[in-house]
Amino acid sequence: xxEITRLFDFPxxxxxxxxxxxxxxxxxxxxxxxxxxxxxxxxxxxxSRALIKMGIQKNDKIAVISSTNRTEWNIMDIGVLQxxxxxxxxxxxxxxxxxxxxxxxxxxxxxxxxxxxVLAKVNKIKANTLIKEVYSFNxxxxxxxxxxxxxxxxxxxxxxxxxxxxxxxLPTDLATIIYTSGTTxxxxxxxxxxxxxxxxxxxxxxxxxxxxxxENRVLSFLPICHVFERVLIYLYQYAGVSIYFAEGIDKIGExxxxxxxxxxxxxxxxLEKVYDKxxxxxxxxxxxxxxxxxxxxxxxxxxxxxxxxGAWYEFKxxxxxxxIFSKWREALGGELNTMVSGSAALQVRLSRVFxxxxxxxxxxxxxxxxxxxxxxxxYAGEYFRLGTVGKPIKNVEVKIAxxxxxxxxxxxxMMGYYKDPEKTKSVMSGDFFxxxxxxxxxxxxxxxxxxxxxxxxxxxxxxYVIPTLLENEFKQSRFIEQIMVVGEGEKMPAAIIQPNxxxxxxxxxxxxxxxxxSGEDIANSQEIKDRxxxxxxxxxxxxxxxxxxxxxxxxxxxxxxxxxxxTPTMKMKRKIIIEIYQDLYDKxxxx
Numbered sequence: 366x367x368e369i370t371r372l373f374d375f376p377x378x379x380x381x382x383x384x385x386x387x388x389x390x391x392x393x394x395x396x397x398x399x400x401x402x403x404x405x406x407x408x409x410x411x412x413s414r415a416l417i418k419m420g421i422q423k424n425d426k427i428a429v430i431s432s433t434n435r436t437e438w439n440i441m442d443i444g445v446l447q448x449x450x451x452x453x454x455x456x457x458x459x460x461x462x463x464x465x466x467x468x469x470x471x472x473x474x475x476x477x478x479x480x481x482x483v484l485a486k487v488n489k490i491k492a493n494t495l496i497k498e499v500y501s502f503n504x505x506x507x508x509x510x511x512x513x514x515x516x517x518x519x520x521x522x523x524x525x526x527x528x529x530x531x532x533x534x535l536p537t538d539l540a541t542i543i544y545t546s547g548t549t550x551x552x553x554x555x556x557x558x559x560x561x562x563x564x565x566x567x568x569x570x571x572x573x574x575x576x577x578x579x580e581n582r583v584l585s586f587l588p589i590c591h592v593f594e595r596v597l598i599y600l601y602q603y604a605g606v607s608i609y610f611a612e613g614i615d616k617i618g619e620x621x622x623x624x625x626x627x628x629x630x631x632x633x634x635x636l637e638k639v640y641d642k643x644x645x646x647x648x649x650x651x652x653x654x655x656x657x658x659x660x661x662x663x664x665x666x667x668x669x670x671x672x673x674x675g676a677w678y679e680f681k682x683x684x685x686x687x688x689i690f691s692k693w694r695e696a697l698g699g700e701l702n703t704m705v706s707g708s709a710a711l712q713v714r715l716s717r718v719f720x721x722x723x724x725x726x727x728x729x730x731x732x733x734x735x736x737x738x739x740x741x742x743x744y745a746g747e748y749f750r751l752g753t754v755g756k757p758i759k760n761v762e763v764k765i766a767x768x769x770x771x772x773x774x775x776x777x778x779m780m781g782y783y784k785d786p787e788k789t790k791s792v793m794s795g796d797f798f799x800x801x802x803x804x805x806x807x808x809x810x811x812x813x814x815x816x817x818x819x820x821x822x823x824x825x826x827x828x829y830v831i832p833t834l835l836e837n838e839f840k841q842s843r844f845i846e847q848i849m850v851v852g853e854g855e856k857m858p859a860a861i862i863q864p865n866x867x868x869x870x871x872x873x874x875x876x877x878x879x880x881x882x883s884g885e886d887i888a889n890s891q892e893i894k895d896r897x898x899x900x901x902x903x904x905x906x907x908x909x910x911x912x913x914x915x916x917x918x919x920x921x922x923x924x925x926x927x928x929x930x931x932t933p934t935m936k937m938k939r940k941i942i943i944e945i946y947q948d949l950y951d952k953x954x955x956x
Contacts, residue, residue, distance in 0.1 A: 369567060370536040371559040373446045375602040376406050383605030389436040390609045390624075397609065397624070400436050405443075411518030412444025413527050418517055419475075423449035423530070424539070426471045428496075430455045430464075430487070431479035434589045434610040437502040437511060439598065441477055444514075446559075448530045452541050454590035456933040457483050458926045463552070465490035467544050470554060470784065481505055536560040542783050543592050545733050554783030555733045557592070564776040565736040566599045568759040572727070572743040574628065574703045575604050582700075584626040586611035591934060592737045593707045593729075597630055618696060625698035632708040634935045636715050636726070641843055643693060645871055661685035665721035666714055670749050682721060690722035697724070705729055705741070708934050710814060710837050713752050730754035730814060732800055734792070736777040739763065739800075740812045753811040763812060764797060770818050771804045772797040803831075820939065822853035828911035830858050835914065838907055842900040843868050844893075847924045849942055850914065851950060859953045860917040861946050862897065863924045869893060884921040894919065918949035 367378045379388065380402045387399035400408075421427070427445045429452055431438050445452045453471045455464060457479070464486055468476070476491075476499045478484045487499055500511040540559045544552040575581045583601055585608050587594040601608050606628075611620045614635075621629070647658045664678075664685050672679055694701060704719065707729045716726045725744050731737030740763070742748050742755030749755065757763045761775035778798045781789035792799045803821070804814045816831035823829055832850035839848045839860070846865040852858040870882045880890050887893050897917070905913040924930035929941050943950055 369563055369603070371446070371534050371538075372540050372562055372599060373409075373443045373531070373534075374563070375566075375599045376402060376409070376443060379602045379605060380406060385605065385607060387607040388602070389439055390607060391436040392610075392612050392620075398436075399607075405436075405440065408440045408515060409443035409447065410524075410527065411515045412440060413447040413518070413530070414521065414523055415514035415517035416444065416448050416450065417523055417526055417530065418520075421448055421450050421475075423533070425450045426453050426473040426542070427451070428453045428455055428468055428471065428473040428476040429590075430457050430476065430483050431502065431589070432457045432483060433479065433613055434585045434587075434594070434598075435479065435502065436610065437477075437479075438589055441511070446534070446540060447527065449534050449538065451539055454541070454543060454595070456544075456588065456590050458933050461486045461489045465493055466551060467554075468494040468496060471542050471544075475500070477502070477511055478508075479503060484508055534559065536563070539780060543590075543733050553785065553788065555592075556780040556783050557733075557736055558780050561736040561777055561779060562592075562596060562599065564760065565738050565758075566596050566603060568761065568775075568777070569596075569738045569741060570600060570603060572741045572748065572755075572758065573600060573604055574727075574743060574745065575606060581606045581627045582609060582624055583607070584609050584611055584617070584621055584624060584629040586614055586617055586620075587630050587632065587708075588933065591708075592733050593731070594630060596737060597705070621698040621701065622696070623698075625700040627700055628703045628705070629701065630705045630707065631726075632935055633706060633711040633715070634709070636704070636706065636711065636719065637840065640715060640718065641865065641868060644843065645868060648871070648875060658689055661689035662718065665690070665718040668717040668721035670720070670744070670751065671747075685721070686723060693722050694724060703727060703744075707731065707737075709936060710833060712837055712841055714841055716751055725749075728754045730812065734779045734798055735761075735773055735775075735800075736779070738777070739771075739773055750807075750809070750811045753807070753813045755812065756810045757812065763806060765804060765806060766799075768818075769803040769805070769815065771800045771802045771812070771814075773800060774798070824852055824858065824911065825854055825856050826911065830912045832858075835860075835904075835908065835912065838904045839901065839914070842897075842904070844872075844897050844900055847930075847937070849937055849939060851943065851953075855954050857915040858912055860901075860914045861920060861942065861949055862917050863920045863922075864888065864893065864897070866923065884923075888919040888921040916953045918946070918952055920946055920949065 366381055367374050369378055385402045388402040388405050390397050390399045427450055429441055442452050453473050455467050474495050474497050476487055476496050478487055479502045501508045502511055504510055536559050539556055541557050542554045544554050583606055589595050609624045611617055701724050704726045706726050711728050719726045727742040729741035731739045738758055739761055740755045740757045764772045766772055774796045801818050802814055803816045803818050804812055806812050816833045821831050835850045836848050839845055844865055845862055847863040849861050850858055864887055869887055873880050901914050926933055
């Protein structure tokens with residue numbers, strides 16, 4: 366059996382152990398099209414042979430930019446890595462200027478894109494880069510199609526050279542440079558070796574809940590250019606799981622109904638939106654059905670793991686599952702039993718409700734610099750505890766510094782930041798990486814994240830405030846979509862809030878309110894502000910007087926990646942948000 370020490374070993378291992386008919390599945394022209402493990406490797410090898418003929422040398426950089434996850438991305442990934450070159454994935458949603466920065470900083474010489482929109486951005490700045498040629502996955506007039514590499518690679522006369530190239534790739538060699546989306550400044554290029562990522566995938570594999578007794582399907586839609594989804598893709602290959610690539614984030618429900626996944630990875634923002642939509646639909650039910658629905662939701666909000674609420678609670682939960690929660694599961698295919706959540710903190714309430722509904726949410730924690738998994742939950746084996754991110758995985762050591770910062774040591778810790786030894790040195794203490802997050806480990810070894818070190822601030826009264834703790838509490842309100850707590854150096858904490866426009870528009874109709882529905886109307890409505898104040902007052906009770914939100918302002922528009930408010934992984938760019946809404950900030954503190 367293939368020993369997995371390099372990233373391209375994963376599909377070979379899958380071929381020997383499982384040899385799937387449907388290893389990678391993408392929808393083309395309305396039809397799910399499976400690719401077997403054998404074809405996946407045949408195509409990857411053809412790509413590798415073609416790259417050698419095109420003059421690609423060890424340590425050359427090849428950029429891949431795809432708007433959606435798809436089979437082609439994985440073929441290119443293996444094809445590039447096998448020849449000792451590096452795959453540089455780029456977030457599709459960043460600007461042309463950021464494309465230019467990443468392409469130049471990495472020194473990429475070829476670029477593979479998914480579609481016309483990405484191609485247009487690349488073409489805009491291509492002349493300012495080292496890019497020799499751009500290939501596309503979709504058929505686009507005027508752009509070479511990536512299948513041209515299969516034609517070049519049909520000739521197997523250099524197969525021996527490819528084998529020699531593969532043999533020469535060491536586990537300690539650089540595999541990829543992943544540019545972090547960064548909440549401030551230019552993105553940093555995180556260098557990850559084959560060993561960084563393979564060790565992380567293998568050490569986290571025992572936390573996957575798959576049964577070997579049946580075929581398993583996963584739905585993949587989180588950006589594969591981010592290390593979280595990418596490591597899961599390798600892990601799925603290792604576990605012999607069929608990977609279905611969603612058509613887009615807007616098609617997740619539809620795609621889930623079609624393929625009936627057993628597992629998918631999510632980010633908290635997505636679960637919040639799914640939950641809000643479920644609740645909004647309930648408002649249209651008849652009085653009896655509505656009462657039953659909210660009885661089930663209330664029951665779910667009090668869920669405890671491992672039957673801790675006792676037999677009577679579990680009996681009521683069975684009824685709730687049969688009458689209400691089964692319909693939630695049906696909306697996502699009916700066979701989804703586990704969701705892995707990463708990227709940001711998950712509200713405990715959501716973890717309770719979805720777990721009660723038979724779709725357990727397992728939180729994980731990690732950073733790009735740690736390949737990424739540091740810890741992750743699993744329901745079996747007592748690895749699950751509400752409000753935590755589980756226990757650290759094998760071979761990863763977690764230490765809490767004196768100031769509460771989480772430090773991590775293990776084979777998953779990055780090689781460093783590309784072309785930035787000073788920055789690398791600033792985040793390392795010997796073998797320990799400084800995460801920048803604050804946390805604590807309980808007596809049973811569960812890790813809890815308490816905030817972001819850099820985001821914690823002090824008011825003018827000398828009191829410390831941890832914004833993320835407040836924000837997660839306030840976001841439980843259906844009136845609030847996004848909230849950023851501010852107040853560094855000011856006399857009190859306050860908040861800039863993006864209202865949940867969709868919910869509020871429905872609320873206006875339901876309550877027959879005489880309020881305009883535009884973003885401006887909602888943001889300026891005193892009645893809406895008074896209603897949100899009730900939500901703020903309720904949440905404030907959970908915090909000390911010095912950290913309670915005393916004032917807030919509403920923004921008239923949606924915070925987005927394109928608008929510059931959010932990173933591609935949906936984290937808030939705090940400094941940018943304050944700049945965008947400086948007038949609201951001044952209204953809070955200077956009026």
